[in-house]
Amino acid sequence: MSTTPKTADAHLRLLADGNQIPLLGLGVWQVPNGPTCVNAVRWALELGYRHIDTAQVYGNEESVGVALRESGVPRDQVFITTKLNPSRTDPAAELERSLKRLGLDYVDLYLVHWPQGGATRAWPGMERARELGHARSIGVSNFGVRELDQVMAAATIRPVVDQVQFSPFEYRRALLDAAHGHGFALEAYSPLGTGRHLSNATVRHVASSAGRTPAQVLLRWCLQRGLVVLSKSTHRERIQENAQIFDFTLSEQDMAALDALDRTGGTDRSLEHSWW
Ligand code: A2P
Numbered sequence: 001m002s003t004t005p006k007t008a009d010a011h012l013r014l015l016a017d018g019n020q021i022p023l024l025g026l027g028v029w030q031v032p033n034g035p036t037c038v039n040a041v042r043w044a045l046e047l048g049y050r051h052i053d054t055a056q057v058y059g060n061e062e063s064v065g066v067a068l069r070e071s072g073v074p075r076d077q078v079f080i081t082t083k084l085n086p087s088r089t090d091p092a093a094e095l096e097r098s099l100k101r102l103g104l105d106y107v108d109l110y111l112v113h114w115p116q117g118g119a120t121r122a123w124p125g126m127e128r129a130r131e132l133g134h135a136r137s138i139g140v141s142n143f144g145v146r147e148l149d150q151v152m153a154a155a156t157i158r159p160v161v162d163q164v165q166f167s168p169f170e171y172r173r174a175l176l177d178a179a180h181g182h183g184f185a186l187e188a189y190s191p192l193g194t195g196r197h198l199s200n201a202t203v204r205h206v207a208s209s210a211g212r213t214p215a216q217v218l219l220r221w222c223l224q225r226g227l228v229v230l231s232k233s234t235h236r237e238r239i240q241e242n243a244q245i246f247d248f249t250l251s252e253q254d255m256a257a258l259d260a261l262d263r264t265g266g267t268d269r270s271l272e273h274s275w276w
Pocket of ligand 1: 195
């Protein structure tokens with residue numbers, strides 16, 4: 001059973017700081033700045049997405065801002081995340097630069113992109129960004145339980161989100177349990193394994209028995225396991241397909257078959273091989 005706190009709107013989740021986050025977001029990792037990114041974000045907003053996830057290191061914050069303005073969707077109806085490049089020293093100053101690129105005066109969520117230089121190094125600056133009102137919520141990404149415990153112990157304002165690679169093949173059960181124990185949300189990136197998981201025989205079998213596509217099954221699995229999920233596509237029809245995940249439920253049997261695909265041993269780590 002999911003332990004996701006319920007809100008009035010089934011497509012939202014309540015964060016520990018009282019803010020709300022849409023359960024599905026469009027991620028724009030590896031989407032080049034310019035028309036490709038502007039189109040993807042604009043299509044997503046037209047198709048009902050209300051959550052866009054970018055980062056300083058993606059290099060496409062400008063395009064996210066352009067698409068948001070072109071869409072005509074009011075700013076306060078869209079949840080925008082960006083992430084600190086942790087090789088930079090001043091998180092609050094870096095967010096001000098992000099805001100200029102985005103053309104916004106706040107982001108909804110600002111994450112430490114990975115724990116470079118130690119889990120707590122960037123945190124005082126993240127708290128400062130929130131105090132300045134430039135980020136409504138703050139959190140981390142690519143933090144395992146060990147790093148999260150360090151941040152929690154040092155924090156004045158606690159992180160409310162950890163964004164990690166997560167899918168049935170990377171079912172980080174101990175990390176998910178810790179997230180629920182601490183009351184913060186886990187967000188899944190690369191839920192399709194950057195596309196690799198779509199051709200798996202079990203995923204395809206579950207998809208055909210549910211009358212859904214493999215992508216919808218993998219995204220739905222994340223929702224039913226209590227995660228916020230980020231899908232990425234630059235194709236309009238796929239962006240649309242990936243949003244059709246709130247009108248069906250995977251059975252206990254299908255969920256168990258997908259759970260069994262895990263290759264991490266239910267780890268509490270955020271990644272098997274870190275790049276920092
Ligand atoms: P594209 O952007 O060309 O549509 P992940 O979310 O795990 O990072 O996976 C993203 C990858 O999966 C991208 O290469 C994307 O390709 C592809 N993808 C996204 N949605 C779908 C879909 N519904 N069907 C097939 N491939 C998809």
